[in-house]
Amino acid sequence: MNLFDLSGKVGVVSGAAQGMGQATARALANYGADLMLIDRNLAGAENTAEELRQLGRNVLVSDCNVSDPESIRALFKRVDGEFGRVDFLGNIAGDGHLGNPEALAIADLERTLQNLVIGRFSMCQEAGIRMLAQGKGSIMNIGSLASITALGRGHAAYSMAMGAVVQMTRELSTEWSHRGVRVNAVLPAQVLNPSLSARMADDPTLEARFLKGIPAGRLGRPADIMGLAVLLASDASEWISGAIIAMDGGNLAMNAGGTPGHQPHVVQTFLPSEKK
Numbered sequence: 533m534n535l536f537d538l539s540g541k542v543g544v545v546s547g548a549a550q551g552m553g554q555a556t557a558r559a560l561a562n563y564g565a566d567l568m569l570i571d572r573n574l575a576g577a578e579n580t581a582e583e584l585r586q587l588g589r590n591v592l593v594s595d596c597n598v599s600d601p602e603s604i605r606a607l608f609k610r611v612d613g614e615f616g617r618v619d620f621l622g623n624i625a626g627d628g629h630l631g632n633p634e635a636l637a638i639a640d641l642e643r644t645l646q647n648l649v650i651g652r653f654s655m656c657q658e659a660g661i662r663m664l665a666q667g668k669g670s671i672m673n674i675g676s677l678a679s680i681t682a683l684g685r686g687h688a689a690y691s692m693a694m695g696a697v698v699q700m701t702r703e704l705s706t707e708w709s710h711r712g713v714r715v716n717a718v719l720p721a722q723v724l725n726p727s728l729s730a731r732m733a734d735d736p737t738l739e740a741r742f743l744k745g746i747p748a749g750r751l752g753r754p755a756d757i758m759g760l761a762v763l764l765a766s767d768a769s770e771w772i773s774g775a776i777i778a779m780d781g782g783n784l785a786m787n788a789g790g791t792p793g794h795q796p797h798v799v800q801t802f803l804p805s806e807k808k
C-alpha cells in the first residue's frame with residue numbers, strides 16, 4: 533500500500549521556477565507525477581523541469597501569465613493535447629502589492645485582484661472543468677496569513693485578495709466535492725524568498741518581529757510545502773476538501789499575547805543561494 537503514490541497522475545504547477553512552486557513540483561515528481569510547469573521565468577521553469585526529467589517524469593514548461601484568463605485557457609488546451617488529463621493543480625504564482633491604504637492607487641488594487649483573485653479563479657475554473665469531467669481531481673490554492681488576519685505594513689490590497697482566495701476555496705469545494713473534485717487552501721506564514729529577504733535586509737527589525745509570531749522558532753522554507761503538496765495531490769487526502777490549512781509554524785494558533793515557549797532556534801535571513 534502506498535497512500536501517497538502519484539504515478540499516472542498529471543499535475544499543473546504555477547510558479548515552478550523557484551520558491552514554493554518549485555518545491556511543489558519537486559515533491560510531486562518524486563512521488564511519480566508527470567507535470568506541466570508554469571512560470572513567466574521560462575528559463576527557471578526549464579531548469580526545474582530538466583532536474584525532474586532525470587527522475588523519468590514527463591515534464592513540460594510554459595510561460596503562461598497566470599494573471600491572464602485568456603493565456604490560462606490556452607495553457608489548459610495545451611495540457612489537453614499533451615497529457616489528456618489533469619489530476620492536480622498547484623495554484624501558487626501571483627504577485628501582491630505593498631502600499632499604505634490611504635495612498636493605495638485603485639489601479640494597484642485592481643492589478644492585485646487580477647493577479648490573485650481573477651488569476652487563481654481562472655486556473656481553478658479551467659482545471660475544475662477537466663477534473664469534473666474526469667470525476668476526480670484536487671486543487672491546492674495558496675493563500676496567506678493575510679487571508680484570515682491583518683498584517684498591517686501596507687498589506688491591504690494583498691489581504692483583500694488573499695481573503696478572497698479562502699472564500700473561493702470554500703465555494704468551489706462546496707460546489708465540486710460531491711462530484712469528486714477537492715479544493716483546499718494552504719496559508720503560509722513567512723517563507724524565505726528573494727523579496728522577503730530584501731524586505732528583511734531593508735528593515736533589520738523585521739525578521740525578529742516575524743519570529744516573535746512563530747512559536748516553531750524559524751521562518752518557513754519553500755521545502756516546507758512538499759509534504760502538504762503530496763498529501764493533497766494523493767488519494768491519502770480523499771476526504772479532505774474545503775480545508776484552510778495553516779503552514780505557519782504555529783502563528784495563527786497563537787494569540788497576540790501568547791508567549792512562545794522558547795527562543796527561536798534557527799535564524800536564517802538569506803536563502804543559501806543568496807549568500808554572497
Ligand SMILES: NC(=O)c1ccc[n+]([C@@H]2O[C@H](COP(=O)([O-])OP(=O)(O)OC[C@H]3O[C@@H](n4cnc5c(N)ncnc54)[C@H](O)[C@@H]3O)[C@@H](O)[C@H]2O)c1
Nearest residue numbers: 547549551552571572597598599625626676720722723725
Ligand atoms: N513567501 C511567503 O512568505 C509567502 C507567504 C504567504 C503566501 N505567499 C504567496 O505564495 C505564492 C508563492 O510565493 P513564493 O514565496 O513561492 O514566491 P516566489 O517569489 O519565490 O516565486 C514566485 C514565482 O512565480 C512566478 N510568477 C509570479 N507571477 C506570475 C505570473 N503572473 N505568471 C507566471 N509566473 C508568475 C515568478 O516568476 C516566480 O518564479 C505567492 O502568491 C505569494 O504571495 C508567499
